[in-house]
Amino acid sequence: EAEVAQSPRYKITEKSQAVAFWCxxxxxxxxxxxxxxxxxxxxxxxxxxxxxxxxxxSQLPKDRFSAERLKGVDSTLKIQPAELGDSxxxxxxxxxxxxxxxxxxxxxxxxVT
Amino acid sequence: DQQVKQNSPSLSxxxxxxxxxxxxxxxxxxxxxxxxxxxxxxxxxxLISISSIKDKNEDGRFTVFLNKSAKHLSLHIVPSQPGxxxxxxxAAYSGGGADGLTFGKGTHLIxxx
Numbered sequence: 001e002a003e004v005a006q007s008p009r010y011k012i013t014e015k016s017q018a019v020a021f022w023c024x025x026x027x028x029x030x031x032x033x034x035x036x037x038x039x040x041x042x043x044x045x046x047x048x049x050x051x052x053x054x055x056x057x058s059q060l061p062k063d064r065f066s067a068e069r070l071k072g073v074d075s076t077l078k079i080q081p082a083e084l085g086d087s088x089x090x091x092x093x094x095x096x097x098x099x100x101x102x103x104x105x106x107x108x109x110x111x112v113t
Numbered sequence: 114d115q116q117v118k119q120n121s122p123s124l125s126x127x128x129x130x131x132x133x134x135x136x137x138x139x140x141x142x143x144x145x146x147x148x149x150x151x152x153x154x155x156x157x158x159x160l161i162s163i164s165s166i167k168d169k170n171e172d173g174r175f176t177v178f179l180n181k182s183a184k185h186l187s188l189h190i191v192p193s194q195p196g197x198x199x200x201x202x203x204a205a206y207s208g209g210g211a212d213g214l215t216f217g218k219g220t221h222l223i224x225x226x
Contacts, residue, residue, distance in 0.1 A: 042216030104156030
């Protein structure tokens with residue numbers, strides 16, 4: 001079964017440094033999502049793409065976070081500068097469209113020290 | 114404000130018995146509901162879904178019930194197996210606006226031998 005690929009699996013960075021995460025969705029999935037999950041909480045949507053366009057980034061802290069999906073396929077999420085409160089699991093997901101299940105990658109566990 | 118609520122952080126059930134996980138929602142615009150299962154260090158995996166036009170959906174050992182008037186849904190697992198031990202997330206799509214899923218905080222299901 002096709003999977004959503006994410007890298008790296010784990011990232012440790014010092015606060016004020018820049019960090020980037022990469023996601024390759026399932027082939028043919030036009031919709032791509034980035035979620036953040038803090039331990040003990042459910043995933044929270046950061047940004048949603050339809051092809052290369054941002055559909056929803058209302059919960060993305062735009063002063064430090066940016067996301068792009070330049071060719072409508074893979075995507076990068078960047079944090080600059082990282083803060084201690086950014087420590088979390090960053091999950092990428094893709095779907096065929098609305099009301100279709102999201103398929104998640106295994107995430108990137110970020111620790112900011 | 115939590116729009117999807119899972120009020121039981123954990124649930125312990127004996128192997129072979131029925132597991133019932135509950136979820137309440139507040140947003141009347143939600144029209145499609147999903148359950149995800151998550152093991153440690155992995156991304157959430159889609160389990161089962163239900164549209165708001167139905168009140169029950171069944172897939173093998175898993176059945177989801179939806180009570181729209183009470184804004185409540187539940188996931189039944191019968192019989193419970195040791196491999197069912199995981200965190201279960203309830204999630205919902207809204208009928209309007211962006212398409213991202215809204216998740217609850219999750220319920221940690223523990224199946225005891």
